[in-house]
Structures are given as structure tokens and as C-alpha cells.
Amino acid sequence: MEQTSSKPKKMKLNVKRTCLIGIAFFGILLLWGIYNSYCGSFLTYLFAESIYGVDSAALKLPENQNLFLDVQYLVGIIMALDNIAALFLMPIFGSLSDKTHTKLGRRMPFIIVGTVVSAIALPFIPVFFHLGMIQDNYVVGIGGVITTMVIVLCFMMMYRPAAVALMPDVTPKPLRSKANGIINIIGYIGGAVAVLFGIIMPFSSYLDASKTNSYEKLWWIEVPFLVASVVMLLSLLVLVWKVKENKIALAMKSEMERGDKMSETVDQVDDNAPMSKANKKALLLILASEVCWFMAFNAVETFMSSYTMFYLDSPTSFKSSLDLVNGICSALTFLVAGFLADKIGRKKTVLIGIAVVALCYLGFIFVPSGINDGAALTYETKGPWVLFIVFGIMGIGSSLIHINSFPMVVDFCNSKQIGKFTGYYYTASMIAQSVTPILIGLIFKGTKQWRALPIYAFCFMSLAFAIFLFVKAPKRQTGENKKGLEALDVD
Numbered sequence: 001m002e003q004t005s006s007k008p009k010k011m012k013l014n015v016k017r018t019c020l021i022g023i024a025f026f027g028i029l030l031l032w033g034i035y036n037s038y039c040g041s042f043l044t045y046l047f048a049e050s051i052y053g054v055d056s057a058a059l060k061l062p063e064n065q066n067l068f069l070d071v072q073y074l075v076g077i078i079m080a081l082d083n084i085a086a087l088f089l090m091p092i093f094g095s096l097s098d099k100t101h102t103k104l105g106r107r108m109p110f111i112i113v114g115t116v117v118s119a120i121a122l123p124f125i126p127v128f129f130h131l132g133m134i135q136d137n138y139v140v141g142i143g144g145v146i147t148t149m150v151i152v153l154c155f156m157m158m159y160r161p162a163a164v165a166l167m168p169d170v171t172p173k174p175l176r177s178k179a180n181g182i183i184n185i186i187g188y189i190g191g192a193v194a195v196l197f198g199i200i201m202p203f204s205s206y207l208d209a210s211k212t213n214s215y216e217k218l219w220w221i222e223v224p225f226l227v228a229s230v231v232m233l234l235s236l237l238v239l240v241w242k243v244k245e246n247k248i249a250l251a252m253k254s255e256m257e258r259g260d261k262m263s264e265t266v267d268q269v270d271d272n273a274p275m276s277k278a279n280k281k282a283l284l285l286i287l288a289s290e291v292c293w294f295m296a297f298n299a300v301e302t303f304m305s306s307y308t309m310f311y312l313d314s315p316t317s318f319k320s321s322l323d324l325v326n327g328i329c330s331a332l333t334f335l336v337a338g339f340l341a342d343k344i345g346r347k348k349t350v351l352i353g354i355a356v357v358a359l360c361y362l363g364f365i366f367v368p369s370g371i372n373d374g375a376a377l378t379y380e381t382k383g384p385w386v387l388f389i390v391f392g393i394m395g396i397g398s399s400l401i402h403i404n405s406f407p408m409v410v411d412f413c414n415s416k417q418i419g420k421f422t423g424y425y426y427t428a429s430m431i432a433q434s435v436t437p438i439l440i441g442l443i444f445k446g447t448k449q450w451r452a453l454p455i456y457a458f459c460f461m462s463l464a465f466a467i468f469l470f471v472k473a474p475k476r477q478t479g480e481n482k483k484g485l486e487a488l489d490v491d
Contacts, residue, residue, distance in 0.1 A: 033194025094423025105245025114159025353400025
């Protein structure tokens with residue numbers, strides 16, 4: 001609860017309120033985790049069977065395995081369509097939420113509508129996939145899956161910038177790295193739920209020939225989507241019930257104004273003046289670097305399930321296990337990332353993170369294939385244990401990037417522009433996610449090599465590092481802030 005006094009108080013982060021706001025991020029990563037774990041594989045099989053006229057069993061034979069590589073560019077195009085739409089939608093919704101004034105607040109109407117529609121549409125994705133597979137009706141299968149994916153992701157774009165903007169709305173600039181660490185921990189719990197489903201109910205088991213009952217097969221892939229929808233709706237109810245956006249914003253008004261004067265920017269942000277040339281240059285370099293690291297992240301995120309099945313000859317549960325290790329290591333690093341930024345600055349912290357992830361991708365390149373010459377795919381072998389180390393370290397590096405890069409972007413704006421600048425941040429990520437699936441898909445088709453995936457990721461992560469080096473180190477005006485654990489208000 002905010003207190004007022006004639007004497008300015010030290011800025012402290014309200015952990016309880018930040019955790020409640022993190023519930024919105026919980027829904028984002030839960031949906032995103034389920035979506036990425038299954039949808040790419042759904043499309044791979046639908047395209048491969050419909051174009052080449054072979055069933056799922058025949059696709060496992062050695063002579064047909066390059067067909068999976070040949071259709072990845074089509075998978076990439078579909079996975080990119082929603083991101084292309086997001087290039088236009090996210091800045092629009094972010095800017096609209098800045099200008100919206102309702103009894104529920106600026107952000108909450110967008111969060112409510114986006115969550116409800118996405119949650120309702122999500123369970124229909126596996127239904128259409130299943131219908132296409134069992135009936136060999138690929139018009140229904142492909143058309144239904146793509147249409148439903150577009151609906152889910154478009155309304156997710158309404159929800160996402162508003163949900164993310166909630167944190168900086170009520171958190172002074174110097175405390176946003178720590179706050180971002182906390183909400184990411186909450187979000188990664190949602191991601192962990194998605195990962196557990198990938199382990200317990202992997203897509204590769206849907207292809208198990210022993211499962212002959214149509215309803216049994218559908219249930220195997222439907223449950224994760226259905227649970228995700230229910231949990232998202234329950235999370236929304238808690239968020240609306242506990243977070244009174246207008247009340248909090250009013251109580252935080254003076255604290256936010258004071259925090260605006262202590263941002264980590266090259267020049268001081270002035271509400272009544274245009275952005276300085278130095279700040280504009282720094283912002284553009286940060287966003288350009290962000291495009292590059294998301295080119296790397298999204299390539300691995302989009303195609304890792306296929307890489308696991310068709311290069312490692314491992315069940316998709318192995319990929320989910322890697323995600324779990326990655327998520328745990330990320331979550332353990334989130335708060336540390338904020339404290340490290342206090343000590344050495346956000347720029348140095350992000351650079352360390354980029355370097356760590358780039359080195360992980362470099363090691364990733366040398367992982368051998370799990371396919372024996374002339375052998376059919378089984379999806380029953382275990383993947384190489386070294387990938388658990390790689391993905392764990394990768395999680396540490398990625399947390400250093402994500403926790404600090406978003407606060408760096410929104411530090412360049414005043415409290416009235418947070419939604420707009422949040423849109424800038426996610427537009428940069430969506431540019432990458434619009435290009436990468438198509439580009440790496442075409443590379444797969446041209447090279448016939450799954451190893452192109454880590455090579456591609458390493459190259460773009462290295463480019464991100466090179467660009468970020470030119471970001472001018474900001475003036476770190478920490479002012480009255482407490483350091484370390486003293487900055488956390490647990491009252």
C-alpha cells in the first residue's frame with residue numbers, strides 16, 4: 001500500500017503487487033508454450049502428407065525423411081503470418097491502450113477481450129489437425145488449423161502489449177529490471193506448465209500406431225490446449241479481481257514522476273520536448289539488436305520440436321525436457337539479472353547475456369544426428385545429454401537479455417507513452433519472428449541440413465552482440481534508490 005509524506009521516501013518495489021501483475025504474463029507464456037510445442041509439428045505432418053501423398057508411418061522411412069525438411073518453409077510461412085499481422089496490430093493496440101480511459105483502467109479492457117477470445121479459440125487447433133489426419137481431408141485440417149491459429153494470435157496481440165505495459169505503468173524506472181525479473185518468474189511458471197504437458201503428453205505419442213482409437217488420439221493432444229484455456233481464464237479473473245489499475249496509478253503518480261527523472265538514458269527524458277538525437281540513436285540500436293537476437297531465439301523456438309524428431313530421432317518429450325531445464329535456469333537468474341544490472345549497468349549485463357547465448361549456439365552446432373544410416377525414425381531414443389547443459393546455460397544468458405532490454409526501451413518514454421514504447425519493443429521482436437520462420441525454412445530446403453538451425457542462430461546472435469556494442473552506455477542516475485534486497489518492499 002502506498003504511503004504519502006511531506007518528506008520523499010526511498011523508492012521500493014512492491015513485490016506483492018508486482019507478483020499480481022505477473023499473472024498476466026503467466027497467461028502469455030502458458031499459451032505461447034503450448035502453441036510452439038505442438039503447432040509446428042501439426043503443420044509439418046499436414047503439409048508432408050497432403051503434398052507428397054504419404055501417411056505418417058511412411059514418412060518415418062529413410063527415403064522419405066527429407067520431405068520433412070522440404071516442407072519447413074511452408075511451416076515457416078504459416079508460423080510467420082501471425083507475426084506479420086502483429087507488426088501492425090501491436091503498435092496500434094499499445095498506442096490505443098495509452099489513450100483508453102475506462103472504469104477498469106487503460107490496459108485491462110484489452111487484456112480481458114484478448115484473453116477471452118484467445119482462450120476460447122485455442123482448443124480448436126488440435127481438433128482441426130485431428131480431423132485432417134483421420135479423414136485425409138487436408139482442406140479442413142490445414143485450413144482449420146491456420147484459421148484458428150490466426151484468431152488466437154491476433155487477439156493475443158491485443159492482450160500482450162497491454163499486459164506487459166501494466167508493470168512499467170506502476171513501477172518507477174529505476175526499479176523496472178527487478179520488477180521485470182519477478183513477473184518473468186511468474187510467467188515462466190506458466191511456461192513450465194506447458195512444458196510438463198509436452199513431457200507427459202508429447203506429440204510424438206499421438207503418432208504411436210498402438211493408439212488406434214480416434215477419440216483416444218484426439219484426447220492426447222487436446223488436453224494441453226484445453227487446460228491452457230481454462231487456466232488463462234482463471235488467471236484473468238484473479239488479475240481483474242486483485243489489480244485495480246486506476247487506483248494504483250493514482251497512488252503511484254508522484255512516485256512515477258520522481259522515477260522519470262532517474263532513468264538509465266543517455267539524455268534526460270523531457271515530457272515537453274521531442275526525444276533527443278542521442279536517445280533516439282540508442283533506442284534504434286537497441287531495437288536493431290533485439291531484432292537479431294529474436295531472429296536466433298525464434299528459429300530455435302519454432303523448429304526445435306522438428307529438429308528433435310527428425311534430426312535427433314528423439315520423442316518430443318525430450319525437447320520439452322530441454323525447455324524445462326532452460327526455464328528453470330532462466331527463472332533462477334531473473335532476480336539476479338536485475339541486481340547485476342544495478343552493479344554494472346543494463347548494457348553490460350545484456351552484452352554478457354548475448355555472448356553466453358551465442359557460445360551455447362556455437363556448441364549446439366556440433367551435436368551429432370541420432371539417425372543411423374538406413375534406419376527408420378522411431379522417436380524412442382534419448383537425445384544427447386550435453387544439450388541439457390547447453391540449454392541450461394542458454395537459459396541463464398537469455399534471462400540477462402530479456403530482464404534488462406525491455407526496461408531499457410521503456411526508459412526512453414514518459415508514463416503517458418508506455419503502451420506505445422511497449423509496442424515498439426514487441427514490434428522489433430515480431431519483425432524477427434515474421435522473417436525467421438520463412439528464411440530458415442528455405443535454408444532447410446536448400447541445404448537439406450537440420451544443422452543449419454544452430455548455425456543460423458549463432459550468426460544472428462553474434463550480429464546482435466556487434467550492434468549492441470554501439471549502444472552508448474547511459475548515465476546511471478540511481479539517485480535515492482536502495483540497492484539489492486533493500487529495494488524490495490514485502491509489506
